[in-house]
Amino acid sequence: MVSTYREIVELLHDPRVSSDPRNLTASAAGVPEGVPGLPASFLHLDPPEHDRLRRVVTRHFRPPHTPDRVDGLAPELHKIVGGLIDGFVGRTEVDIVDELAYPLPVAVICQLLGVPREDEPRFHVWVESLLKSLDPDTGAAAEVQQAGTEMAQYFSGLIDAHRRAPGGDMLSALATDDGPEGQLTQEQLLSTSFLLLIAGHETTVNLIANGTLTLLRHPHVLERLRRDPEMVFRVVEELLRYEPPVHFVPWRTALDDIEIADTTMPKGSRIVLLLAAGSRDPDHVRAPDRFDPDRFDPDRFGLAREGDQHLGFGGGIHYCFGAPLARLEAQTALGELARRLVNPRLVTDPPPYRTNPVLRGPRHLQVAFDDIVPSREG
Template structure:
């Protein structure tokens, strides 16, 4: 029996290379299987829908949507309200504005830039700490600890607590995966439990920061009053959980996908060694070529919407396959070729519209630092497994391990 395209996307067997499935999908830009979501796979259609105010990201709309066995169930029935990723305006705007006040322009234009020396030191320390150069697991030794350390410092989470929230974050990230074979009830229970535990941990931390505020984001979020008022404890908890998880589970894949891609394209890796500035277009091309967030499965239509002649009825669930749009030959010439010299790389890797990646400036900088330093310091690096073993998750896609070897680590 042939699998439907939807099942093929989710099938772990296709994790290492989902792109042929996406190519098949693009033949039907609006793909719909009985009772399933409407799957959008072409660049221009995805981009339009990302700016379409008739689309809701609100978890509550999704829950009241159709009886879709593949869609994520109402798994958020835990102690925490949804983070702003799962809210619509005006609540979304208010929460994002209050959070951004301590992260980016106009109120904190230099925050990310000021982290440069710290990022440099963390990257340097991790590369210094690489054990046997003939068997490196890049994920364990580098790509995972780097962004975790960074998000901990930014938020003000003590590094020694990392192991505890590592488990919670992993469980929550796994719950974003609409895997048809998993036991949904079991998964939701696990996710709710993890969310609860994480919430309690953060609540303790926030209480402490309120008493002794530092210059970290958690302290600032907990103590700032602005025109938008002050975040309630619940809002603060869900925002902190969102930042923590998003900061954990995406950058790790960007860096690992990046190194994997560079090792598969040795000419580009060689150039990066001598031209660290090439890291900027390399990271942009990576966000197109191997985006860490492959698809957005959590949006709902608030009205009947016509896309390429197909009417998507009100209340339908949409899947926007960002990684497919990024390989759409209608938009990108020779899309399956990794080419950091592309004159315009306006990818969908960080989304677009009001939910476009909040942490984008930090993630870009992290990946640029990570890849340019790895390229400079690892002597003759090579892949030990190709393809590497992947994580189960089809949404937040990336290798579980990336085993590489090199002749030595340069100072």
């Protein structure tokens, strides 16, 4: 178990560390895997398979080949957030998790993958069942299996339809890929879709919910954000450091004896990287337990220094694939909440939390307010 910044960064870049759960020895097993019946996604693969899959998918998500995938989602994202907050009008209390943090990422991922709007309700049910596989408490194996099978069937049909009549979405781009490294197989496409869906979902829920909670606990920061919308970029970076959605990475394995911090981690042992602890390592950041978005202000501290980096998105070859999208979703949601909620306050503090220790965030987040400022469009 590694909790200090420098050592975590070293191990994230150490080729003797594997992300493939098949390398775990039996005693260290018991780590959640992907969806039953599908090949591993690149989250759980090592090079060279990881690198190839990730390169092919990156080609349709990031510059240079696809420069405007995330930026292109921004107008739609604003519209979705606007619509969800419009739903608060006429009320004085909402659950931010159920009514904003949860529905937003599903709507965005549907948009990204080209899932038709009318299928979203079905989709939503499967996603909720699948996410239970990440939660150690529920023990809903049969339900997860069922949802996985149904969603795989649905996606197979969707991929075939997109292959015949491609749209501007990412699934169409992947299904008709003419890149130098060839197309993904149908199974790889399925496990990649599931990965984007699950990894891009629960994490963003927590980022938005943790963000709302943290801002409401620091009303002076919320007030500054209301007056200075540009501050949202620093707020989200500091949230990724201070209250990150992914608290640790539990499934890395030592492929050889690794000496670190005067300790030897024996070959075959499981390595748990406590990312959230590393981001609060007092040897790495000043006043680590203070929520201070200004530490990411380049005007205040000169050029960005190494000491300002956080582990919110991990690092090394598995650095969060969806980071730019997660940032955009959190920036949009928190910026609009700050602008539109009049006199917002927490109803219960602390709120009830999810039982999942890896992905940390409130299960519900009741917020009371006096009024809703009209959306810009309306």
